[in-house]
Amino acid sequence: MAVATKTETVPIRQSEDVVRVRQQVRARAVEIGLSLVDQTKVVTAASELARNTLEYGGGGEMILEVLLDGMRKGLRLCFADQGPGIADLELALKDGYTTGTGLGLGLSGAKRLSSEFDIQSKPGEGTRVTIVRWNR
Amino acid sequence: MTSSEATALSDLLHQHEREILSDWHGRLVQAGAAQGGRISESELLTQCRNLLAAFADALGKGSVDANTPAFAGVRDLLSDIGRSRATQGFSPTETALFVFSLKQPLADRLNGAHGGDASKAARDALAASALLDQLGLFVMEVYQKSREEVIIRQQQEIAELSTPVVQLWQGILALPLIGTLDSARTQVVMENLLQSIVDVEAEIAIIDITGVPTVDTLVAQHLLKTVAAARLMGADCIISGIRPQIAQTMVHLGVELNVVSKATLADAFRLALQRTGRTVSRLASAPARA
Amino acid sequence: MDRIPILKMGRALLVTIQVDMHDRLAMALEEDLTTKIVATGARGVLIDISSLEIVDSFIGRMLDNIASVARVLDADTVVVGMRPAVAITLVELGLELTGIKTALNVEKGMDMIRARLDETEAADGGGNED
Numbered sequence: 001m002a003v004a005t006k007t008e009t010v011p012i013r014q015s016e017d018v019v020r021v022r023q024q025v026r027a028r029a030v031e032i033g034l035s036l037v038d039q040t041k042v043v044t045a046a047s048e049l050a051r052n053t054l055e056y057g058g059g060g061e062m063i064l065e066v067l068l069d070g071m072r073k074g075l076r077l078c079f080a081d082q083g084p085g086i087a088d089l090e091l092a093l094k095d096g097y098t099t100g101t102g103l104g105l106g107l108s109g110a111k112r113l114s115s116e117f118d119i120q121s122k123p124g125e126g127t128r129v130t131i132v133r134w135n136r
Numbered sequence: 137m138t139s140s141e142a143t144a145l146s147d148l149l150h151q152h153e154r155e156i157l158s159d160w161h162g163r164l165v166q167a168g169a170a171q172g173g174r175i176s177e178s179e180l181l182t183q184c185r186n187l188l189a190a191f192a193d194a195l196g197k198g199s200v201d202a203n204t205p206a207f208a209g210v211r212d213l214l215s216d217i218g219r220s221r222a223t224q225g226f227s228p229t230e231t232a233l234f235v236f237s238l239k240q241p242l243a244d245r246l247n248g249a250h251g252g253d254a255s256k257a258a259r260d261a262l263a264a265s266a267l268l269d270q271l272g273l274f275v276m277e278v279y280q281k282s283r284e285e286v287i288i289r290q291q292q293e294i295a296e297l298s299t300p301v302v303q304l305w306q307g308i309l310a311l312p313l314i315g316t317l318d319s320a321r322t323q324v325v326m327e328n329l330l331q332s333i334v335d336v337e338a339e340i341a342i343i344d345i346t347g348v349p350t351v352d353t354l355v356a357q358h359l360l361k362t363v364a365a366a367r368l369m370g371a372d373c374i375i376s377g378i379r380p381q382i383a384q385t386m387v388h389l390g391v392e393l394n395v396v397s398k399a400t401l402a403d404a405f406r407l408a409l410q411r412t413g414r415t416v417s418r419l420a421s422a423p424a425r426a
Numbered sequence: 427m428d429r430i431p432i433l434k435m436g437r438a439l440l441v442t443i444q445v446d447m448h449d450r451l452a453m454a455l456e457e458d459l460t461t462k463i464v465a466t467g468a469r470g471v472l473i474d475i476s477s478l479e480i481v482d483s484f485i486g487r488m489l490d491n492i493a494s495v496a497r498v499l500d501a502d503t504v505v506v507g508m509r510p511a512v513a514i515t516l517v518e519l520g521l522e523l524t525g526i527k528t529a530l531n532v533e534k535g536m537d538m539i540r541a542r543l544d545e546t547e548a549a550d551g552g553g554n555e556d
Contacts, residue, residue: 015449016448018448019446019448022446026479036511037327037510037511037514039511040479040511040512040514040515041514041515041518043479043480044480044481044482044515044519047480047482047484048482048483048519051482051483071281071284071285108520109483109519109520109521112518113519327514330513330514331510333510333530334509334530337530337531337534339534361514361518362514364517365510365513365514365516365517366513367528368508368513368517368523368528369508369509369510369513369528369530370506370508370528370529370530370531370534370535371530
């Protein structure tokens with residue numbers, strides 16, 4: 001059973017906050033001993049999701065937790081906003097893969113870069129995207 | 137065992153500390169624990185002394201369950217011991233015996249302590265034995281996990297060692313892959329290749345898979361991703377040595393190789409030389425043998 | 427606000443990206459490059475990203491935009507110095523960066539630009555002097 005330790009919240013209100021998100025995630029990733037490639041993946045995923053939160057969600061926050069599960073450690077990042085929400089999740093996850101623009105790439109890309117991915121979103125109810133990257 | 141009996145046992149341990157220690161340590165030495173130079177007799181004695189003291193303290197708090205907070209100090213000590221036994225190459229039995237061989241010395245003192253009340257001595261001995269069983273199992277768990285970590289680390293080292301990146305010529309690298317590729321190993325190997333490309337400023341990397349018996353979809357995907365990554369960095373890849381069976385498997389799996397592939401490493405090398413503006417020419421006359 | 431400096435190197439312009447880019451900085455860079463390509467008649471743009479530890483879709487779009495604008499102005503864009511971890515992540519992310527040439531470092535990038543210029547000039551029947 002994974003235990004969450006060390007919770008931090010980073011507000012995402014302006015583009016400078018995306019930089020802060022990257023820095024915080026990088027620091028925690030180094031702490032839990034992620035390889036350089038895995039660090040890069042989780043920070044990049046965080047950058048994508050933070051941008052989405054800012055540009056499509058009207059601003060929100062990232063909640064960062066360090067997870068302990070027996071021998072392995074992980075980072076759980078939750079990006080939450082009170083924005084318009086996503087009408088067609090399936091399409092959003094598929095869309096943008098080839099065109100490389102807009103919301104789609106951020107979501108499907110973040111999914112590919114993470115060990116675990118979850119999204120909760122309904123029109124009018126905001127969006128919550130949670131990703132986990134394990135060190136093993 | 138009640139908690140007051142536990143504190144009584146704790147007092148007993150404090151009283152007879154020296155004898156119990158010497159008895160316990162003696163048994164361990166006799167069983168060969170200090171042989172082989174992995175740990176000295178005096179180091180062993182220190183470990184025994186510390187554990188005995190922590191054990192007595194925990195009992196003194198009235199607890200008879202090794203999983204309670206009272207025994208945290210004992211568990212910490214055993215964690216260190218379990219880990220060091222694992223990395224120093226002790227066997228599982230030797231590690232478990234470290235704890236279990238405390239049973240007899242304890243039982244002997246208990247026999248003497250209750251002045252003839254044999255059944256009380258027996259009950260206490262049984263309770264102490266159960267406690268030591270818990271602790272023995274605990275140290276074994278730590279030992280086991282540490283061994284697993286050693287194995288994982290060794291696997292990584294093997295992966296990195298057994299696939300060296302070779303520079304064939306200036307700006308041309310070759311990665312001769314040998315043996316079965318699993319997903320984890322392929323990733324390590326590919327990351328090494330990309331780093332080598334940066335280190336020697338290679339323009340072309342030849343990935344030779346002559347020595348690879350089978351390539352499944354996952355491995356093929358890793359290979360293709362590496363080729364794509366190398367391209368993004370500014371280097372080109374050539375895959376060589378695809379055997380007929382592998383070619384067939386890949387077609388059946390629907391893997392599309394959008395990278396140049398050559399039958400042999402030699403062909404790939406020739407192409408790489410061409411691409412980097414070089415050619416191999418025969419000398420008019422062979423140089424005289426020295 | 428800081429703007430990213432653009433250096434002239436022969437017939438190319440060199441941009442070294444070292445800081446975490448945010449929107450305004452990226453837009454300023456695109457504007458400045460466009461102006462300078464026209465002003466200097468540069469035929470190549472070299473973007474050095476060897477300091478970047480992260481390239482996300484935002485930076486990817488910026489690079490794409492720069493390459494598109496440069497192409498319209500008859501200049502080639504070469505992105506140099508991408509780190510292995512970044513390259514692996516971009517592939518995983520699915521960012522294709524089509525239309526952008528890449529090279530290992532500035533030197534090789536310049537060679538690439540020069541080679542292309544020589545080609546086109548030979549095709550045009552004789553080149554201009556530098």
